Structures are given as structure tokens and as C-alpha cells.
Amino acid sequence: MTPLVLFGGTFDPVHRAHINGARAVARALHAPVHLLPNAVPPHRPQPGANGTHRLAMLEAAVARYPELIADDWELRQSGPSYSLHTLEHFRTLAGPRPLVLLIGADSLAGLHTWHRWQDYPTLCHLAVLPRPEAGEADPAVLQAFPQGDAATLCQLPAGRRLMLKRPFLNVSASAVRDALARNGHCPALSSDVEAYIQRHHLYNVPNTSKPPTRPGTA
Numbered sequence: 001m002t003p004l005v006l007f008g009g010t011f012d013p014v015h016r017a018h019i020n021g022a023r024a025v026a027r028a029l030h031a032p033v034h035l036l037p038n039a040v041p042p043h044r045p046q047p048g049a050n051g052t053h054r055l056a057m058l059e060a061a062v063a064r065y066p067e068l069i070a071d072d073w074e075l076r077q078s079g080p081s082y083s084l085h086t087l088e089h090f091r092t093l094a095g096p097r098p099l100v101l102l103i104g105a106d107s108l109a110g111l112h113t114w115h116r117w118q119d120y121p122t123l124c125h126l127a128v129l130p131r132p133e134a135g136e137a138d139p140a141v142l143q144a145f146p147q148g149d150a151a152t153l154c155q156l157p158a159g160r161r162l163m164l165k166r167p168f169l170n171v172s173a174s175a176v177r178d179a180l181a182r183n184g185h186c187p188a189l190s191s192d193v194e195a196y197i198q199r200h201h202l203y204n205v206p207n208t209s210k211p212p213t214r215p216g217t218a
């Protein structure tokens with residue numbers, strides 16, 4: 001069965017590790033991936049760009065990849081975005097199909113602190129992207145989600161964990177925002193996203209910054 005795959009995040013802004021990671025999972029599971037920007041992230045400082053801008057950047061970033069879908073479901077909900085609420089909604093929508101939550105290894109390492117995480121194994125599988133300096137996952141989480149392969153994730157509705165080996169990218173949205181504020185550019189962004197940021201003067205991009213010359217575009 002084709003799984004329904006969800007990739008939630010602040011995407012402030014969406015960068016290369018998000019896109020390459022989502023594409024890798026789409027390939028592994030032969031399934032489209034929904035990328036859902038969150039409305040009001042409960043656990044962290046408020047985003048630098050509002051939901052409308054973060055969604056627009058996501059749409060620009062996925063435009064050339066038919067397997068990736070920019071999904072505004074969380075942005076349309078009122079109140080904070082809790083993953084549990086999102087999972088319950090998409091669990092109902094998926095019916096008997098597998099539901100997969102895609103997260104980075106740093107999120108896996110913090111999963112035991114998420115609201116009612118113990119309910120997750122009955123709702124979804126996990127697909128986990130490796131990430132430098134991610135930290136160790138809590139043993140209780142690893143036990144609750146026994147490791148499986150892509151075939152198992154496509155056969156069962158929920159409860160297994162797929163550990164991906166690639167991509168392994170040292171990219172973070174915070175470092176991207178710092179680079180943008182310093183010089184207006186960042187190689188971890190697609191040219192469309194970078195152009196959007198410069199057009200809308202997001203992330204304190206210096207007014208003088210011009211899009212860099214890219215190979216083949218000079």
C-alpha cells in the first residue's frame with residue numbers, strides 16, 4: 001500500500017536538507033511526501049517569517065519535484081500546531097494505508113518530550129533522517145518503534161521505524177538565517193527560495209544583496 005508521508009517543521013526557511021531528505025524518503029517508500037509548515041510552534045521561539053511567507057517559500061522549493069507537496073493544513077488550524085493533532089487528522093484520512101511521520105535524528109532524540117508521544121506508535125511509523133550531532137534517542141522511544149525496512153512500512157499501518165542513511169547534511173535553518181543576515185545569500189537554499197527572500201526582505205537580508213551568479217546563468 002502507498003503510505004501517506006508527513007514532514008512537519010517550521011521551514012524558516014526550507015533548505016536543501018529538508019528537500020533532499022523528503023525526496024530520499026519519497027524514493028524509498030514510492031510515495032509522495034506532504035511538507036507541513038507549522039502555525040505556532042509550541043516548543044521554540046516564533047519563526048522569523050510568517051506562515052504565508054514560509055508556505056510560499058516551500059511552494060517555490062517543491063515546484064520542480066512532483067513527489068513533494070506543500071501542505072497548508074497546519075497553517076489553517078487555529079492554535080498551536082501539535083504533531084499529535086496533525087497525526088490524528090491524517091490517520092483518519094489515511095484509513096488502512098500506512099501513515100509515516102518523517103523527522104530528523106535530532107527530533108527523534110527529543111521525541112520522548114513531545115506531547116503524548118506514547119500514542120504515536122498506534123498512529124504512525126517513523127522515517128528518520130540522519131543529522132550531524134543529533135544526539136541519542138531515548139531507549140523507550142526506540143523500543144516503542146521497532147526498526148523496520150521500507151517494505152514493512154508499506155505493509156503495516158503504523159508502529160515501525162525506518163532509519164535512513166542518506167542524505168547526511170550539516171545544514172540548519174538557523175545557520176541559513178545567519179548567513180542571509182550577513183551577506184544576503186546562502187548556498188543551502190534553492191535559487192527560487194533565495195530570490196523570494198530577497199524580494200520580500202526577509203531575515204534581515206541586507207538591501208544591497210543581489211542574487212549570486214550561478215553556473216550557466218551568467
Ligand code: ATP
Nearest residue numbers: 009010011017103104107129131169171172173174
Ligand atoms: P532550526 O535550525 O531553526 O532549528 P531546522 O533546520 O532544524 O531549523 P526545522 O524546520 O525545525 O528545520 O526542521 C523540520 C524537520 O527537519 C525536523 O524534523 C528536523 O529534524 C529536520 N531537519 C532539519 N534539518 C535537517 C538536517 N540537516 N538533516 C536532517 N534532518 C533535518
